[in-house]
Amino acid sequence: MLAVGQVLFRSKDPEMRHLVPIPKEWAAYLKRQRETGLGYQVISVNLKDGRRFDQVVASEGCVIQVRGYSEVPFQEDEVESVQMNNRPWNFRVADSAAPIEGENQNGKRI
Numbered sequence: 001m002l003a004v005g006q007v008l009f010r011s012k013d014p015e016m017r018h019l020v021p022i023p024k025e026w027a028a029y030l031k032r033q034r035e036t037g038l039g040y041q042v043i044s045v046n047l048k049d050g051r052r053f054d055q056v057v058a059s060e061g062c063v064i065q066v067r068g069y070s071e072v073p074f075q076e077d078e079v080e081s082v083q084m085n086n087r088p089w090n091f092r093v094a095d096s097a098a099p100i101e102g103e104n105q106n107g108k109r110i
Contacts, residue, residue: 018071018072019062019063019064019072020062020063020072020074020075020076021061021062021063021076022058022061022062022063022076022079022082023076023077023079026079026081026082027061029082030043030058030061030082030084031061033084034084036086039059039060040057040058040059040064041057041058041059041084041086042055042056042057042058042084042085042086042087042088042089042091043056043057043058043082043083043084043085044056044082044083044084044085045063045066045074045079045081045082046079046080046081046082046083047074047078047079047080048078048079048080049078051074053066053067053073053074054067054085054087055067055085055087055089055091056082057089057091058082065091067089067091
């Protein structure tokens with residue numbers, strides 16, 4: 001059995017972005033929540049500097065993608081909290097990774 005925050009596998013796919021671990025207390029919280037889809041959850045992430053990202057894909061205790069970014073724009077130690085939101089997003093389609101209308105690249109509402 002995997003420990004909270006432990007990665008199940010590493011892809012050899014060159015398109016696979018680096019994974020950012022979710023702090024253990026928040027990974028434990030997410031483990032108790034339902035999945036958005038098979039093997040993943042769409043969550044909101046609040047950072048200590050006040051930034052918020054509303055469409056973040058998490059799986060196996062790691063952030064794997066943030067809408068509007070080619071790489072995860074934060075590190076584990078910057079995370080203040082996470083919440084489930086299950087906002088629909090087909091993150092597997094490249095065009096769907098564009099920023100959400102009404103948000104800038106920093107996840108702030110405009």
